[in-house]
Amino acid sequence: MCSLDDNFENKEVKHFPKVEKINLRDLKCNKCRENIPVVLLRHKDAYCKECFLAGATHKFKALLGKTKLIRPHDRVLISYEVGHPSTALLHFLRSGLDLNTPKQLRFEPVIVFLEDQWHLTVEERIEIVEKVKKEISWFKFQVNLVSFADSVCNNNIVISQMNLELHENNKENINSILKKHINRTNKKEVLNILRRNILISIAKKLNCRYIITPELSVDIATNLLTNICLGKGSQVPDDTGFCDHRDKDVKILRPLRTFDMKEVAFYNIFNNLTPVTVRQPDVHQYSSIQTLVNHFITDLQDNYPATVTTIVKTGDKLASGDHIVRDKCKLCQGIILEKTDELNSEESTKFSRLLSNELIDHALSREDRYLKIKYKFDSCTDRNQRYCFSCSKISEFILLNDTN
Amino acid sequence: MKITVEFGGGAELLFDNKKHYDVELPENTEWTLGRLLFWLKDNLLKERPELFLQDNSVRPGILVLINDTDWELMDTVKYEIQPNDSILFISTLHGG
Numbered sequence: 001m002c003s004l005d006d007n008f009e010n011k012e013v014k015h016f017p018k019v020e021k022i023n024l025r026d027l028k029c030n031k032c033r034e035n036i037p038v039v040l041l042r043h044k045d046a047y048c049k050e051c052f053l054a055g056a057t058h059k060f061k062a063l064l065g066k067t068k069l070i071r072p073h074d075r076v077l078i079s080y081e082v083g084h085p086s087t088a089l090l091h092f093l094r095s096g097l098d099l100n101t102p103k104q105l106r107f108e109p110v111i112v113f114l115e116d117q118w119h120l121t122v123e124e125r126i127e128i129v130e131k132v133k134k135e136i137s138w139f140k141f142q143v144n145l146v147s148f149a150d151s152v153c154n155n156n157i158v159i160s161q162m163n164l165e166l167h168e169n170n171k172e173n174i175n176s177i178l179k180k181h182i183n184r185t186n187k188k189e190v191l192n193i194l195r196r197n198i199l200i201s202i203a204k205k206l207n208c209r210y211i212i213t214p215e216l217s218v219d220i221a222t223n224l225l226t227n228i229c230l231g232k233g234s235q236v237p238d239d240t241g242f243c244d245h246r247d248k249d250v251k252i253l254r255p256l257r258t259f260d261m262k263e264v265a266f267y268n269i270f271n272n273l274t275p276v277t278v279r280q281p282d283v284h285q286y287s288s289i290q291t292l293v294n295h296f297i298t299d300l301q302d303n304y305p306a307t308v309t310t311i312v313k314t315g316d317k318l319a320s321g322d323h324i325v326r327d328k329c330k331l332c333q334g335i336i337l338e339k340t341d342e343l344n345s346e347e348s349t350k351f352s353r354l355l356s357n358e359l360i361d362h363a364l365s366r367e368d369r370y371l372k373i374k375y376k377f378d379s380c381t382d383r384n385q386r387y388c389f390s391c392s393k394i395s396e397f398i399l400l401n402d403t404n
Numbered sequence: 405m406k407i408t409v410e411f412g413g414g415a416e417l418l419f420d421n422k423k424h425y426d427v428e429l430p431e432n433t434e435w436t437l438g439r440l441l442f443w444l445k446d447n448l449l450k451e452r453p454e455l456f457l458q459d460n461s462v463r464p465g466i467l468v469l470i471n472d473t474d475w476e477l478m479d480t481v482k483y484e485i486q487p488n489d490s491i492l493f494i495s496t497l498h499g500g
Contacts, residue, residue, distance in 0.1 A: 038474060039474040046477060269494060299464075
C-alpha cells in the first residue's frame with residue numbers, strides 16, 4: 001500500500017542481487033594478478049600480502065598528503081588508544097619517518113596516552129600502562145602519559161614521561177563531577193567532549209598544531225549517526241570529517257577514517273605486531289544511544305559490507321549551511337548560529353515543544369493566539385545562549401565550575 | 405590429528421590467557437573448521453562463550469587465519485582441517 005512499486009516483492013532480484021560466490025580455487029591477487037591472495041577485503045577483493053601492505057601504507061599517506069595540512073617539522077600529537085588501530089598507526093608513522101625516499105613523512109609525532117580504563121582494577125591498569133610504554137618505546141617514540149580523571153577533576157594537566165599515578169577512586173572522582181541521575185548516553189557524551197578538550201589542551205601544552213586520532217571508518221559511521229540522534233547535526237562535518245576545525249589553533253585529523261578493523265588487524269598480523277589488549281567491560285547494547293548505534297551498524301555491516309562506507313561517504317557530503325555564526329559552544333566548541341527570522345530545526349523543535357505545552361485560550365482570536373505564543377517564544381529564547389543545542393541538554397548534568 | 409591453535413588480540417583472555425595450544429583431535433571423523441569451533445568451546449574455552457561464538461560461526465569481530473591466510477579465502481566454517489594446520493583467532497573487540 002505504501003510502496004510506490006506494487007511489484008516490489010517480485011523485484012527481489014533487482015533490489016537484493018545475489019552476491020556472486022567467489023571461486024576460491026585459482027584465485028589471484030586483485031592487484032598484481034600473480035600471487036596467491038591471503039586476505040579478502042569487503043568480502044570480495046582478494047590481495048596478496050605484499051599488495052595488501054603496500055595498499056594500506058599508500059592509503060594512509062594519500063589521505064594525509066592530499067589535504068596538505070601538516071607542514072614539514074610540525075609537531076603532531078598522536079592520541080594513542082589501546083588496540084589494533086593505534087598499533088597500526090604507530091607502525092605507519094615509524095615506517096614513514098624511517099624512509100629515505102621523497103615519500104618520507106617529515107613531521108614530528110608526539111605520542112600521548114590519555115589513560116581512562118576505569119573499568120579495570122588498579123593493578124590491571126598499571127600493567128596496561130607498562131605494556132603501552134613498552135609498545136610505544138619499541139617503535140622508538142617517547143611516551144607521554146596523562147591521567148584523564150586527574151585532568152578533569154583537578155582542572156590541571158600533568159604530563160609525565162615516566163609514570164602515571166593511578167588511584168582506586170578515579171572512577172568515583174569522575175562520577176562526582178556529574179549529577180547522579182545522568183543517563184549513560186549523556187555521560188558518554190560528556191566524557192567524549194571532555195576527552196577531546198583535554199587532548200586539545202595537551203596539544204597546546206606540547207606545542208602541537210595538529211592531533212591525530214585513530215578512529216576507523218566504523219567509529220566515524222557510529223559517531224555520525226549518534227550525532228544526528230543527539231541533535232548535533234550541525235557538528236557532523238567537524239566531528240566525523242577528516243579534519244576538525246572547531247578549535248582555531250589545534251586541528252584534529254583522522255587519517256585512519258577510511259580503514260576498517262579487518263584491514264588494520266591484518267596489517268598488524270602481517271607485520272608481526274601484537275597490540276596491547278584490555279579486558280572489555282560488559283556493555284549492554286541497549287544501555288546508551290552510542291552502543292545501540294554501534295550495534296546497529298556492526299550488525300548491518302556483517303550482512304551488507306557497504307553499510308559503513310555508505311554512511312561515511314554520505315556524511316562527507318554534509319556541510320553546514322551559509323548561516324552567520326554568532327558564537328562557539330562553551331563545552332564542545334560547536335557553532336551557535338545568529339538568529340534570523342527563519343526558524344532552523346533547533347528553534348522549530350523548541351517552538352513545537354512550547355506550543356504543545358500550552359492550553360488553547362478560546363477567548364482569543366486565531367491571530368491573537370498566534371501573536372501571544374510568538375511573543376512568549378521570542379521572550380523565552382536565550383539571547384545569550386552559551387551552549388549549542390545538544391550541549392544545552394547535557395551541560396545541566398555537569399557540576400564543574402568552569403563549564404557551568 | 406595434530407594441529408596448533410593460537411589466540412591473539414584479546415581472544416586469549418577467553419582461553420585461560422594462553423596464546424598457544426597444541427591440539428590433538430580425535431581421528432574418528434572429518435574435521436571442518438565449524439566443528440573445531442564447537443570442540444574449542446567444549447574443551448578449551450574458559451569463560452563467556454558468547455564472546456567467541458555466535459550461531460554456528462565465530463562472533464563478528466573475531467578474525468580467523470588458517471596457515472596465515474584469511475579464512476574467508478578458505479570457505480570459512482566449511483574448511484576441512486588438515487594435519488599440522490595452524491589456526492589463529494584474532495579478536496578485534498579488545499581495546500580500540
